[in-house]
Amino acid sequence: MQYEKLQEEIKNAMRAHDKNRLSILRQVHGEVKNIEVNERRDIVEADVDAMLKQTGETLEGSIKAATSEERTAMLKEQVAILEEYLPKQVSGDELIALIEKTIADLGAETKRDMGKVMGALTAATGGNFDKAAAAKEVGSRLA
Known part of the structure; x- marks a missing residue:
């Protein structure tokens, strides 16, 4: 606002x-x-x-x-x-699509890259996303 x-x-x-x-x-x-x-x-x-x-x-x-x-x-x-x-929070399918795109863009493969992915998500959304759900989803996608 x-x-x-x-x-x-x-x-x-x-x-x-x-x-x-x-x-x-x-x-x-x-x-x-x-x-x-x-x-x-x-x-x-x-x-x-x-x-x-x-x-x-x-x-x-x-x-x-x-x-x-x-x-x-x-x-x-x-x-x-x-x-x-407050700005609308990114969640659900929109959040999953953003996570997939961010992982692909960064070339993230391991759990060590999780911080980079979460940082990029924060930058992309201005911090307006469900961080717990995002962390769980990112963690499940990284080896």
Whole structure:
């Protein structure tokens, strides 16, 4: 998601009086802004995507630790909101086809090449794939 799109979504949530959406988007915006201030550089789309993903993972951890049903419900709703903005994850047949192509392109043959294959997959998808499933599939294809 582009930084400008995040700012626009915050405005839309304010107009719609959607407090939950506004809260989570402002949280992500604050984290992204911290990157800009602390690292003294402009924000890129990957920064916003990384913050969306990281915030979602943090919320999922909070859901597991939560004792209040009301708080858990709110956190689940916020995770659902964040998932709307995350890039689509590569999975299933699409992931298998990408693995086959990557192995062929790299000429990978042994388990020693697994790191190269996983690195290439990460670069090709921006890290948006099921890493556990990919590792299992790659491992089964390498000798």
